[in-house]
Structures are given as C-alpha cells and as structure tokens.
Amino acid sequence: MSDSEIKYRMAKTGKLMIEILPDRCDYCGCCVGVCPEDAIELKEAEIFIIDPRCTNCAKCVWSCPIEVIKFNKEGVQAH
Amino acid sequence: MNKEYDIIVVGAGPAGSMAARFAAERGVSVLMLEKDRDVGYPVRCGEAISKAGVEEFIQSDDKWIASRISKFSFNAPDGTEVIIEFGEAGYVLERRIFDYELARTAAEAGADILTRAYVNGLLFDSDGKVSGVKYEYNGEQKEIKSKIVIAADGVESRVGRWAGLKTHIDFRDMESAVQITAANIPVDQNTLYFYFGKDVAPNGYFWIFPKGHNKANIGLGVSGIIGKKKSAQSFLDDFMNKHYPNAPVLTKIAGGVPCSVTLDKISGPGIMLVGDAARQVNPLSGGGIASGMIGGSIAGRIAAEAIKMNKLEHILTYDKAWHDRLGKRHETFNRIKEGIYNFSDEKFNSIAHSVLKIPIEKRTLGKVFTTALMNNPSLLLDIAKVFVI
Incomplete structure (x- = not known):
C-alpha cells in the first residue's frame, strides 16, 4: 500500500457509510468536485464510491443538489 | 486519428x-x-452571457440565441423589484x-x-x-x-x-444547482430575473432567464453550507409551488458551479x-x-x-x-460576493428601496452596487476597483 492509501484507511472510521442512489443521480459532478480524496468515479451515466479512499467526511452529501447521496450509519456495501 | x-x-x-x-x-x-x-x-447551466463575451469568439447567430437581453430585474425579499435597462446587453443561449x-x-x-x-x-x-x-x-x-x-x-x-x-x-464554495426549463412562464422575454433572500436562495440568487415563447431557464445554486440543511432541489420546489405551480417542466437537471477564485x-x-x-x-x-x-x-x-x-x-x-x-478581477469579485451574499433580508430590502429612488434612466449596475455598499462601507475599496480599474 502507498502512503496515501494507508492515510485513507487510517482516516476511515471502519465501514463505508456514504451511499449514492444511482437510479436518481444526474451525474452532475458536484460530489466529485468537493471530494477531498478523489474517491468518486463518475462516467457518462455511471457513478460509484471508491471505498478504500472514502473517509465518510460527508461533503458530497451536503453538496448534492438533488439529495441522492445519503449518509448511512449502518454502513453500506462497497462497490 | x-x-x-x-x-x-x-x-x-x-x-x-x-x-x-x-x-x-x-x-x-x-x-x-x-x-x-x-x-x-x-x-448544466443558466445559459446567460454578455454579448461581448460571446462575440470575442463567435459571431452571434439566431440558431443558438434563445432570447436577447436588455433588462435586469432584481427582486428583494419583500417583493420590491428594481429594473435596470441596458442596450442589447446579452443573450440567453441554447447551449x-x-x-x-x-x-x-x-x-x-x-x-x-x-x-x-x-x-x-x-x-x-x-x-x-x-x-x-x-x-x-x-x-x-x-x-x-x-x-x-x-x-x-x-x-x-x-x-x-x-x-x-x-x-x-471547498464544499462551501461549490454552488450545487438545480435547473429546469419550464413552459408557460409569462415573464418579459428580454429581462433576466434575479431573486434574493434567505427563503429563495440564501448566499446566492434564484434565476428566471427567458428562452422565448414563455419558456424559461429557472434555477438556483446553494453552497454546501446551506445544502447541509436544505438542498437546491427543495428550494426550487418551494419557489415553483408558490409562483408557478402548474408550469410544465420540459427539462430538469442538476449541476455544480465552483464559485471561488x-x-x-x-x-x-x-x-x-x-x-x-x-x-x-x-x-x-x-x-x-x-x-x-x-x-x-x-x-x-x-x-x-x-x-x-x-x-x-x-x-x-x-x-x-x-x-x-x-484572474485578478475574479479575486475582487470574490470579495464582493462574500460581502453581498451575506446581507440580511432587511439589508437587501433597504438597498432595493434606495435604488428605486434613482430614476430608471440613470440606474446602472455601478449605481446599484454603490447603493449596496452604503450598507457595507468595507466593500467600498473592492467595488471601486471593479468600476475604476
């Protein structure tokens, strides 16, 4: 693992808690722009969180204009 | 290739x-x-641009001009409307x-x-x-x-x-936006409408930009700070339900605007x-x-x-x-943004009331800003730079 990968893992509180509801996503990229960890992959009509990088900081949740990114305390299945 | x-x-x-x-x-x-x-x-855009901004790069062409803009309408939280007239200042595009x-x-x-x-x-x-x-x-x-x-x-x-x-x-500088194209919006087809206030668009503005035949590009952006509590989508729904509950929506999309230096x-x-x-x-x-x-x-x-x-x-x-x-101008604009968009509703109202006293033929964007800064003298230097330099 690279240093940055180790940093990502350490910053994580355990499981991934950020969930993108892909069926409702508009693929606008607000979340990608504010993500401090480059942890969101966005193609033309495909989006997912790169689990090992995500620190559950929730900035993407706050920046989603149409409320399709949720903070799920129970943890979510990684892509 | x-x-x-x-x-x-x-x-x-x-x-x-x-x-x-x-x-x-x-x-x-x-x-x-x-x-x-x-x-x-x-x-993913409000689609408004100044004529000069376009013509530096491409000759104006009716096939991508949805409407020609000669007026701005600024709307204060208490409903006071301030209109500023220009010559042909810009366009709403078909992007x-x-x-x-x-x-x-x-x-x-x-x-x-x-x-x-x-x-x-x-x-x-x-x-x-x-x-x-x-x-x-x-x-x-x-x-x-x-x-x-x-x-x-x-x-x-x-x-x-x-x-x-x-x-x-920074998530605070990301204006997360929702934008629709709606039909049956009977506004003046040569005016850009801006709405201010904490109920419609805190720390920014809500827009209605006409696109001809009573179609309009309508939307707003909210900073991540606001988005924590209420999303752009929710602000848009509230506005439309209040003002145009029956307007058919032709397109709807989310988008982001990085509003920083x-x-x-x-x-x-x-x-x-x-x-x-x-x-x-x-x-x-x-x-x-x-x-x-x-x-x-x-x-x-x-x-x-x-x-x-x-x-x-x-x-x-x-x-x-x-x-x-x-880039340098944007640094100044950013300081003005931080000043103006933090105004309270009362301040927006009082600015609108002051500007209304200026006869419409003498109203310019510069005068509106000058009036705005009487409410916030620390912005004086920044605004002077925009209009002087």
Missing part, C-alpha cells in the same frame, strides 16, 4: 473547444476527447447548439474530436511530466501520447488532480487547466461560459507556442497570462 498528438484537450465544453481551436489554428496537432455521447448535452457550434469551429481549425471517450488516467514521462492520457472507448482501455494535456473536464475535474495540482474545491496553480509540467476545471468561473455572477472561453483561448495559444518553440516550460506562463486577463 493520429497515433499521437501535440496537444490533447480533455472535455469539449466552451473552454475545451476554445483551447482546441486556438491551438489548432496555430498549426499544431490537437485531439479533443469528450466523455459524453454528445457535445453540448446535457446542459446544446452553442457548444456544438464552438466545437465545430475547433474542428474547422483542424482539431480531431472523439466523443464517448472517458479519460480515466494520465501517462507520465520518466521525469514526471504529463505525456498523454489513458481513456476508455467502446469498452476498451486505451492510451494516447501527447506533449501537452489541457484539462477542460469541468466542475468534476480529476485530470488536474492526477497531474499533482490542487484542484479540490481561480486555483493557485493552473499549469504544471505537460498540463494546463481551463474553464470550470481551473475554477475560472466569475465568482460573483456564477457565469463561466465567457471566462471559460477566455481561459481556454489563452491556454490553447500558449500551448501551441510552446510546441512551436520546442520549449514546453513556456506553458507555465499561462498562470500569469490568465491572472492578468481575468
């Missing part, structure tokens, strides 16, 4: 197309890659046609264009200089080399990040950033079409010069060229 190019541009919006065109016009080889199926679509036409001018200048090409990584020389891109096309992973990569990959830009530039935008560094070895990717949006208005085209044209020109001089480090002069042309 060539096996390699002098310059690869990632993203075919206005900034990318101008970078491609201004480079190709100088005789270097250019490839522009677009991740979406179509250039110009989907449209799906406009962007397409801009890309055509790049193609005419000699640039190659490939859509549905999703860039997902960069190539590097042994000395760490960016030397091309990795991309996915037709389900296949490919690579292509270039001397310079120009990243025009929008608000969601990752290319600059991969090249080691700091491109991440330009990134500290927008070039590096083998890499240049333009448009939203470089955060070249005017932070006061949120307008990014004209400034993106300017950024793209400067980058394209400098990149071509660097290739022709065989002196790639020449691209590092782009930062200063941009700063001198617009």
